[in-house]
Amino acid sequence: MNDIDLIKELIDNNYVKRAIGDIAEKYKIPKSELKKFYTLTFFSEIAEDIDLKKLTEINIQEIEKMISEDKKQKFKFIKTEFKNILEKCLYIAVTNGFKVNINNIDSGIMTSNAGDSAEFIFVARAILAGFNCSSVDVRSSRYDAIIDYNNKLLRVQIKGISTGNNISFKDRDRGGQGIDYTNERNRGKRITSQDCDIFVAVDKQVGICYIIPMDWADRLDDNHCVNIKLEDIYTYKENWDVIKQKVL
Structure with missing residues (x-):
């Protein structure tokens, strides 16, 4: 059993989360650990396709549309700082937050x-x-x-x-x-x-x-x-x- 086998099992089940229990039982893996494996793997793969600067720019444009006319100049004043912090926040989002137990502690x-x-x-x-x-x-x-x-x-x-x-x-x-x-x-x-x-x-x-x-x-x-x-x-x-x- 390897990571490829586990991924293939989920693909064969059309990525249905309910199937995780059956897969975990088949390979004698705790269900929570298997779900964690799938989540981390897919977050990592999806993150590879995301251009953070482009995603940040898209979000900034959408935010600008939401701001009332009387606040446009205020937003322009902080726009650079807003973009910088937003890109950092989006990085945390696409990597599923802070790292947890990467050393597989008991x-x-x-x-x-x-x-x-x-x-x-x-x-x-x-x-x-x-x-x-x-x-x-x-x-x-x-x-x-x-x-x-x-x-x-x-x-x-x-x-x-x-x-x-x-x-x-x-x-x-x-x-x-x-x-x-x-x-x-x-x-x-x-x-x-x-x-x-x-x-x-x-x-x-x-x-x-x-x-x-x-x-x-x-x-x-x-x-x-x-x-x-x-x-x-x-x-x-x-x-x-x-x-x-x-x-x-």
Whole structure:
């Protein structure tokens, strides 16, 4: 079995995603790993055919059409900077976001590392934004980072978003061999303002941060808090002013 065989199997199934399970079973490969292989391979192949500068120019032209007449001169003023950042963003898009586990680290270890990566992404971005921010090294702490703003310390809990379009203000239940997941002590606890002042959800694919004040999350009922759609927290998407507002 080689990569060519796997690609041929999907071609024979007309690229239908439902066939991935059968192919994975046939070749004794985890379904998630096979889907990842197809996704990365096709992104790489498609990227070879894309001229980023041309794609950027096409997008700039479309954006120009959307802008009202009274803002045309303003757009002209920032057009060069807009094109430069847009080309960088399009590169991330056509390569399927930030690279993930290219060294094939064990899945259990990678899950833990990925959690750390979300924390580091936020801390780096907070520092870049001009905030005095650092990680908290004590694993048992209910918050992951501290921001010192105007001589006030803010506790920040950070969670990574890898797939899906929702977040939860509740810890995962503890599981694994030898752990009784029905025991109350192993049940995930709700995250409240008693634990942290700010909750940050980090999209690990592109680095976008949702910066949410916990007094907003505290108002959610117990059922709603476990499944919040990203569209419901759009106002907090890249909203770094939340940090400043917490000390007013």
